[in-house]
Amino acid sequence: MGQLGYLFAANAFVWAGILIYIVSLMKRNQALRRDLELLKETLEKDSDR
Amino acid sequence: MSEELEEKEEDSEINWILWGLTVLAFSATVYAIFVYVPTEKQEGLVQRIMYYHIPSAWLSFFAFFIVFLSSILYLWKREREWDIYAQSSAEIGVVFCSLVLITGPIWAKPIWGTWWVWDARLTSTLVLWLIYVAYIMLRLQSDAGSMRARYSAVIGIAGFLNIPIIHFSVLWWRTFHPKPKMITPEGFGAGMDDSMVMTLMISLGAFTLLYFLLMGQRVRIEKMKDEIDQIKKERFYSN
Numbered sequence: 001m002g003q004l005g006y007l008f009a010a011n012a013f014v015w016a017g018i019l020i021y022i023v024s025l026m027k028r029n030q031a032l033r034r035d036l037e038l039l040k041e042t043l044e045k046d047s048d049r
Numbered sequence: 050m051s052e053e054l055e056e057k058e059e060d061s062e063i064n065w066i067l068w069g070l071t072v073l074a075f076s077a078t079v080y081a082i083f084v085y086v087p088t089e090k091q092e093g094l095v096q097r098i099m100y101y102h103i104p105s106a107w108l109s110f111f112a113f114f115i116v117f118l119s120s121i122l123y124l125w126k127r128e129r130e131w132d133i134y135a136q137s138s139a140e141i142g143v144v145f146c147s148l149v150l151i152t153g154p155i156w157a158k159p160i161w162g163t164w165w166v167w168d169a170r171l172t173s174t175l176v177l178w179l180i181y182v183a184y185i186m187l188r189l190q191s192d193a194g195s196m197r198a199r200y201s202a203v204i205g206i207a208g209f210l211n212i213p214i215i216h217f218s219v220l221w222w223r224t225f226h227p228k229p230k231m232i233t234p235e236g237f238g239a240g241m242d243d244s245m246v247m248t249l250m251i252s253l254g255a256f257t258l259l260y261f262l263l264m265g266q267r268v269r270i271e272k273m274k275d276e277i278d279q280i281k282k283e284r285f286y287s288n
Contacts, residue, residue, distance in 0.1 A: 001159075003093050003094040003095045003159060004094060006095045006098070006155050006156070006158065006159050007094050007095055007097055007098060009155050010098040010101060010102075010151075010152045010155045010156065011101070013148065013151045013152060013155070014101045014105070014148055014152060017144065017147065017148050017151075018259070021144050021263070022263070022266075025263065025266040025267060025270065026266070028270050029266060029269060029270055029273070032270060032273040032274060032277065033273065035277055036273055036276060036277055036280075039277060039280050039281070040280070043280065043284065
């Protein structure tokens with residue numbers, strides 16, 4: 001592998017690492033937000049009964 | 050408008066500003082690395098890896114410093130808030146310490162002729178990574194509560210003590226890893242060309258902004274988990 005190949009590999013790992021981590025945070029955030037809203041809705045329905 | 054709603058809107062505005070600044074800073078970083086800074090004479094193109102390698106190391110050390118600080122504050126005040134900051138920062142630190150351990154060998158191979166040597170700098174960095182992976186595993190394996198937070202805080206504090214060893218390892222022992230070029234006895238950035246210092250500073254700024262962005266997201270996740278647990282507990286006891 002030439003110098004350009006090493007530079008490309010390092011770049012790819014850094015950007016992939018950052019993007020994968022951001023996406024994983026966003027997914028966890030969305031899933032929890034959904035759970036929280038669902039829980040609140042269920043509680044509201046229960047209290048209306 | 051309720052106070053909670055106002056606070057959430059303010060948070061969201063800050064979040065968008067932080068996103069914008071981070072994207073701008075990273076655009077400037079990419080421009081500086083690939084267009085602005087000249088190719089280094091001895092190492093050639095591959096030396097540009099430094100502009101990712103050092104900022105990743107800086108970010109992970111800064112993240113572990115926040116773990117250290119938050120852990121001390123948790124042990125002192127016993128407030129969940131500090132435990133959340135420590136946990137969130139540890140995860141970010143491990144992600145970026147992993148990037149240091151990946152970009153380092155990629156840079157080392159064409160320069161040293163080998164991916165890895167067991168010298169003091171590389172080994173102590175690997176130990177640091179292992180300590181905080183253990184910290185995260187401890188948190189995943191044990192139930193939430195003050196006991197988990199206390200044990201984690203102790204590891205979080207003890208793990209940070211490795212960072213001065215990493216920093217001074219290249220001065221205390223003979224290592225393959227080069228000596229610091231930014232903070233030198235001759236002055237700040239004395240061992241580097243001005244354009245290289247400038248590029249590194251831009252990259253360091255971008256990575257620091259990224260830390261705060263990620264930290265905001267990660268802390269929010271933990272707070273939402275707490276809110277869900279709280280609602281479930283209240284519902285359980287009310288039944």
